[in-house]
Amino acid sequence: MNRWKAASIHLLISVVLAALTGALLYFVWFPSPYFAAAGASGLILLLMGVDVCIGPLLTLLVVNRNKARRLLRLDLTIIGVLQAIAFGYGLHVIIGARPVFIVAEVDRLVMVSAEQLTDADLAKGSRPEFRQRSLTGPVLVGALPPKGVASGDFAMQVMRTGKDIDQLPQYYLPYDQAIDAVMKRAKPLSSLNKATDSQRAYLDRLQAATPSQTLEVLPVQRGDHSYAAIMSPVSKRPIAVLPIDAW
Numbered sequence: 001m002n003r004w005k006a007a008s009i010h011l012l013i014s015v016v017l018a019a020l021t022g023a024l025l026y027f028v029w030f031p032s033p034y035f036a037a038a039g040a041s042g043l044i045l046l047l048m049g050v051d052v053c054i055g056p057l058l059t060l061l062v063v064n065r066n067k068a069r070r071l072l073r074l075d076l077t078i079i080g081v082l083q084a085i086a087f088g089y090g091l092h093v094i095i096g097a098r099p100v101f102i103v104a105e106v107d108r109l110v111m112v113s114a115e116q117l118t119d120a121d122l123a124k125g126s127r128p129e130f131r132q133r134s135l136t137g138p139v140l141v142g143a144l145p146p147k148g149v150a151s152g153d154f155a156m157q158v159m160r161t162g163k164d165i166d167q168l169p170q171y172y173l174p175y176d177q178a179i180d181a182v183m184k185r186a187k188p189l190s191s192l193n194k195a196t197d198s199q200r201a202y203l204d205r206l207q208a209a210t211p212s213q214t215l216e217v218l219p220v221q222r223g224d225h226s227y228a229a230i231m232s233p234v235s236k237r238p239i240a241v242l243p244i245d246a247w
Contacts, residue, residue, distance in 0.1 A: 003061075006063040007059045014083075018048050025094065029137065030098060030137075034102070043093070047087070050087060059076065096114050097113050100114045100133045100134045101140075105182065107219070109218055109238070110221045116167050117169065121163075126172065141174070144173060154171070187218075188216060189217060192242075194245055199244060206239065216230075216233055218238075220238075227242060227245075227246070
């Protein structure tokens with residue numbers, strides 16, 4: 001087998017594996033409308049670079065008809081092991097970065113990834129669905145700080161751990177119990193004055209597709225990044241998330 005045929009076969013296998021992984025990311029771990037806001041585009045490019053490019057390129061370099069079969073098998077085995085390790089590491093990064101909760105709090109939605117929550121914090125969740133990292137996409141929840149005497153303990157916990165309420169599942173509650181108060185802080189679409197012309201046209205199409213309701217905006221935070229969630233005032237769920245600073 002010549003090097004081009006071997007590299008082509010390796011490339012085909014890598015593309016199939018990458019496509020399956022990409023589908024898992026797009027439809028399960030980073031579903032619409034959170035795909036871009038969760039940073040999945042960059043993660044997929046990283047995975048594609050490792051899986052689709054490096055392995056087949058190494059195969060192209062090492063395959064030689066004049067090389068002893070034993071040495072060729074050894075070279076291909078080493079490439080396969082290295083590619084599997086690199087792919088496993090990339091998948092590990094993606095699993096940790098996947099959003100597991102979208103937390104409605106005060107005047108925003110906060111995207112919380114799997115790696116931001118410790119097992120100890122999850123164990124304190126008041127409901128079973130708050131005690132686990134979802135494997136089927138982020139769970140919409142609300143979060144309200146305690147009042148009265150317990151508010152002092154909450155403030156101390158935040159200062160001690162450096163975690164805000166969105167990373168403390170013990171303060172989570174069902175989304176529908178918190179979103180009404182958060183939606184009172186929502187802004188009209190016209191407030192997105194940083195939108196580009198193409199984004200503005202997309203917003204107009206979204207509004208035209210739902211003439212019976214006036215769409216609103218809530219900020220979405222992921223770490224230090226800010227996005228705009230286009231909210232339905234009827235379902236009170238995001239129907240789109242755009243890379244626009246909604247503040």
